[in-house]
Amino acid sequence: VVEAPDADMGEVPMHAVVPRLSGTPGRLRTPAPAIGQDNHEVFSRIGYSDARIRTLAEKGVI
Numbered sequence: 198v199v200e201a202p203d204a205d206m207g208e209v210p211m212h213a214v215v216p217r218l219s220g221t222p223g224r225l226r227t228p229a230p231a232i233g234q235d236n237h238e239v240f241s242r243i244g245y246s247d248a249r250i251r252t253l254a255e256k257g258v259i
Contacts, residue, residue, distance in 0.1 A: 198210050198211065198212065198213060199211060199212075199213045199225060201225055201228050201229075202228045203228055203229075204228070204231060205231075211225075213225075233259065236250070236254070236259045237250055240253070240259070
């Protein structure tokens with residue numbers, strides 16, 4: 198178990214990287230994204246327009 202940074206909760210415990218390799222040890226590089234943090238990028242990549250994404254966000258869909 199390792200401590201991972203979280204923007205809302207400070208340090209939170211989570212499972213460490215399971216494989217233990219001596220030459221290339223695993224480590225946490227970045228915290229998990231916040232819920233919805235990547236919505237715009239994901240919906241843009243599947244073809245949604247900025248206006249459509251904004252409408253979905255305003256309606257609470259995403």
